[in-house]
């Protein structure tokens with residue numbers, strides 16, 4: 001069972017060992033993202049980044065839904081006559097959903113149940129992993145109310161979906177299920193709803209056991225090489241490899257080599273070294 005750690009106005013943080021749940025917490029509004037929720041999410045991610053105990057972050061929504069997208073009332077209509085609040089909300093919305101999550105130094109998992117619409121896609125894509133309930137409902141619903149998938153949504157979906165699927169779902173606004181999301185690799189996999197938390201925790205525990213420095217550097221390496229040429233990638237990865245060797249406070253590489261080569265107590269091909 002997770003312990004309550006912090007309750008912000010629109011976000012709740014719970015912790016289960018090294019696994020921290022950051023929970024969008026406006027269940028009565030299907031976790032639609034208000035300006036306050038965006039600001040709370042920035043604070044929650046700050047907290048989880050600095051929290052020594054947190055190894056893995058799971059982003060999810062309260063009340064059986066992930067997120068109904070931007071709050072059409074509070075985010076859009078509510079900021080129409082308040083340009084300063086709009087700027088603040090827009091900045092916070094982009095900051096946590098993309099900037100912070102996509103460069104988060106610890107492993108991140110989106111655990112999706114119920115509805116996930118529009119702007120709710122961005123954090124799912126920005127997380128390292130996503131697991132959905134088979135019956136989750138995803139939709140790029142923007143076209144249904146006469147707008148485009150804004151913020152970074154249109155850009156982000158083309159990073160994870162094939163182009164035909166990205167266009168199809170953006171232009172038709174058709175929904176797709178968690179199961180279909182798994183088949184399209186929009187999420188890593190989908191599982192029956194009653195198994196969602198358990199399956200997500202299995203992945204979280206697996207990530208929790210790895211060297212934190214190796215997880216951080218591996219994530220950074222994969223994200224960064226995507227836009228590079230082969231030559232740039234080789235140079236960058238060599239430098240990254242050396243940087244990890246120098247900066248890992250646990251000196252994991254040395255420990256692991258000793259355990260494999262000298263002590264013969266572990267096999268890197270079959271699991272992680274003893275930290």
Ligand code: COA
Nearest residue numbers: 028029030032068069070071072073115117118119141142
């Ligand atoms: N913005 C503002 N309010 C929202 C919202 C959103 N994106 N999504 C849900 N809500 C509010 C509803 O207005 C309602 O408020 P009320 O109780 O004060 O009337 C409450 O949340 C519950 O929503 P409701 O529509 O009654 O629940 P439902 O379970 O029948 O339907 C949805 C859920 C998500 C299918 C439906 O609310 C919906 O289509 N929301 C908009 C989704 C969307 O297109 N988001 C993209 C924005 S970019």
